Amino acid sequence: SQKWKIQPQDQWVARWKRAQDCWRRGDKVVKLIGYDASPAESRRYAHREGHVSERFDYRYPLREWGWDRARCAQRIREEGLPVPIKSACWLCAAQKVDELRSLPRWCLRLIVLVEARAAPRLRTVEGLWRSSTAARPGSMTAYIRDQVLLDPEEIDAIIVGAPVELVDFQRVAAAIPVEERPIMRDWIERFNREATKLAA
Structure with missing residues (x-):
């Protein structure tokens, strides 16, 4: 995740004018992280919890709302949208x-x-x-x-x-x-x- 997700996103944000303006004002960019409230995601969250950055503040809205994966899928269906497949690399060794x-x-x-x-x-x-x-x-x-x-x-x-x-x-x-x-x-x-x- 660090190499293939976090670093590319941070590099993109570093070139984004709105983020640059935010940092010039001495503020932090707020990153919304999509960990849900399920036990599996809670383990991932525990790994990142308390992470401090000079440039970013982190929020976890799905956890704040108490939504697990099933609740997320329910909300997507309520909007009449198809529930997407798991977001993962299709070459991932952890693929089921x-x-x-x-x-x-x-x-x-x-x-x-x-x-x-x-x-x-x-x-x-x-x-x-x-x-x-x-x-x-x-x-x-x-x-x-x-x-x-x-x-x-x-x-x-x-x-x-x-x-x-x-x-x-x-x-x-x-x-x-x-x-x-x-x-x-x-x-x-x-x-x-x-x-x-x-x-x-």
């Missing part, structure tokens, strides 16, 4: 089986690619989930295959071809001046287009 099952196909393809690219170097773990448990294998790809979340032929094609193509793309890009380099998003979009055609 039902969360993986809810992912769109393009995420599943990239999971297969990431594990295939890493496979030659893995020594102590099976994949993104690390080690097998009674509920699932250590490899998300193995679960995707077992549950037929992607066609087996598509998985095999990704494993055989995509890591090589990705390395080739990176090798070529590394030889080009930074300002002229193709961006990774372009490669990923092409990868997904080709995988979609293969699956059709």
Whole structure:
């Protein structure tokens, strides 16, 4: 969270004129943190509770209101909106089986690619989930295959071809001046287009 959530947000706020004006006045920017009042979130909150910053004051409105995740979902439904899936990286090792099952196909393809690219170097773990448990294998790809979340032929094609193509793309890009380099998003979009055609 510190590296991938807090630091990028702090960097963005540091460039925000309203925040800069606030700090010039000697005030602090108020950050609203979305920890809810459930036991799991209370553990996360306890880790951050009492954190003091020169630039920010922190408030936890869901905790102030006593709302847990179910109450948040209820309020979203009351507004006629769909309840979003859990906000988490779809490559997260802490991802649950039902969360993986809810992912769109393009995420599943990239999971297969990431594990295939890493496979030659893995020594102590099976994949993104690390080690097998009674509920699932250590490899998300193995679960995707077992549950037929992607066609087996598509998985095999990704494993055989995509890591090589990705390395080739990176090798070529590394030889080009930074300002002229193709961006990774372009490669990923092409990868997904080709995988979609293969699956059709």
